[in-house]
Amino acid sequence: MADERGQTDLWETPARADATPAERALIVDVDGFEGPLDLLLALARTQKVDLARISILALAEQYLVFIEELRRLRLELAADYLVMAAWLAYLKSRLLLPEPEKGEEPSGEEMAAALAFRLRRLEAMRDAAARLVNRDRLGREVFSRGAPEPVELVRRSAYAATLYDLLTAYAAQRQRQMVSVVHVRRRQVWSLAEAREILTRMIGRMAEWTPMEVFLSPYLARDEIRTTVLASAFSASLELVREGKLELRQEEAFAPLELRDRIRPVPAAGEGGDG
């Protein structure tokens, strides 16, 4: 019901024009019109003939009278209406006066035909709009399912990877890992300081010649450090010999190195004899 009222509202203006064909009714003002073409169409309808057979001359006359009336009433008019009035006055003169020689200008008849075309086209569009809105429109006359059952979208991730990707990734990381293994296995070195510390601990306990390997034995057991232990211990022993703390001998080439205290402990009775 509200809709029906709305419908009339929308089409009120032409309805009013039709319902009150008297030109006088139109003369109130132009507020109800959407521009001069709309006004012309409303005036044309008062001629009560098919737009195709309308008298453009009579229509121009009507329009000019209408505008004159408004002017007399000192009503303000939009420029569009005045431009149209000027043009129609010109058209009227062209239609009334004998046609000049064929020139560049369109003839009065052609101008009138063009105006008639535009009026017909505007009216056709109005009719089309009316037919459109009077269709069974979704949500007004016809309805879709009120409670549609939504389709649940089950999002699933599909992962893409090829065997090549997989193998490349595996090989690459194992390769990286090899590099780190080498770092961990850096060669172990027994420093001179370490060797000297061990030997120094022995000083005072080696009254007799003792093969160096005997007291290094706990360290020599590990193959990977055997060489470095021997080398460092030999160097350290030379140092200690130079410092006068040890004596060092070797019976022949590659024979075991033997160590003994340089300062031999005197018997307990002779303690402090050397000072």
Add this chain to the structure above:
Amino acid sequence: MAEEEDDDGVAAPLAPEEQGLALRMVEAMLFAAAEPLAAAEIAARLPSGADVAALLAELRAVYRTRGVNLVRVAGKWMFRTAPDLAFLLRRDAADQKRLSRAALETLAIVAYHQPATRAEIEEVRGVSTSKGTLDVLLETGWVRMRGRRRAPGRPVTYGTTEAFLVHFGLDSIGDLPGLDELKGAGLLDGRIPPGFTLPEPRAPDQLADDEDPLDPEDLLAAGLRDE
């Protein structure tokens, strides 16, 4: 169509009980959907070998006399209530914004003349189009900006949307009421007879750079003194 598929060996036609299931599936899909469904969308969910066109035709026939009808809009399919039951369902709620006469006219011009530029719309209506009118139409979702006319100024062109077809129950733009007669009468050519110079509509406050506002008295005098 089913036979054609058969011959192609694409898929064997459905057995009768499968046929029944397929019909129920189409029915359920269309009933559940909030939007019209394309035949292809429906077909995608049917067992292979199902003849969607035939199923849709059968369903349409089944529902033709019912309170709910199967209709084709915008090239797609949807169930909607039968038009003669509008009295029963018409919603009083003012949730549907009413379009002004100007907006409706503009909508019709866009629909019948598309693609149409604003200048072309104004030419038909003989009046300048307020910014709001096109905005309202764009907001309804029935009109969209289509592109730009390859012409000086590259004006935007407007056309209608799928929502327009669905709302007005049209299968395609070609089904616009009276389209053929309008075409036949040459009213959609957009071509005014050559040499025609009717004053163009122009927004009152918008004058070109080389224009001054008209003096109403001048015009009146000039226009009416000829008489």
Add this chain to the structure above:
Amino acid sequence: MAEEEDDDGVAAPLAPEEQGLALRMVEAMLFAAAEPLAAAEIAARLPSGADVAALLAELRAVYRTRGVNLVRVAGKWMFRTAPDLAFLLRRDAADQKRLSRAALETLAIVAYHQPATRAEIEEVRGVSTSKGTLDVLLETGWVRMRGRRRAPGRPVTYGTTEAFLVHFGLDSIGDLPGLDELKGAGLLDGRIPPGFTLPEPRAPDQLADDEDPLDPEDLLAAGLRDE
């Protein structure tokens, strides 16, 4: 019930053609309703004399075998997709995703070293593995939790699935290339230190000697079992 109303003389029963219209009205109302409708609500919009209960019963019977059924929920009426067609209301959407490098590496380690615990994976990779990485792999369906290592902390062991073999086109996990093949393919360069080995991949379905079956909670946590 219809008779009852008859006897009461509340309203004359509907003529047959009115009956048909009333049925269509009920159908349209239920179709267009956003909420289930009570019989009373429907009756209020029907011509007087209509037997709503009978109409609803008839409509229910009409739709009983269709793709859409008329059902009664909480004392009200609504159309609903037939239960056996509920699958039509689910649609799978697959997002194509690429595995991150971390995920690929982890996957490769699981494949070669399975059954592998997270700590073992980290030992091989030399970096810690985020929880997310293993979750992604479980989501791919290529990696599964196999059991728990019989060791302090009872860590979960991971292994590959049949889907893994299918996806990567492997007949068995033993088909994964070994050291020489990787070298031959140029994936490992020549500077391989002595003592470097690749495990021989194998994925026995049975648990290894040092593996226990998973605890029930493990399955729940991984979403592998419905509550």
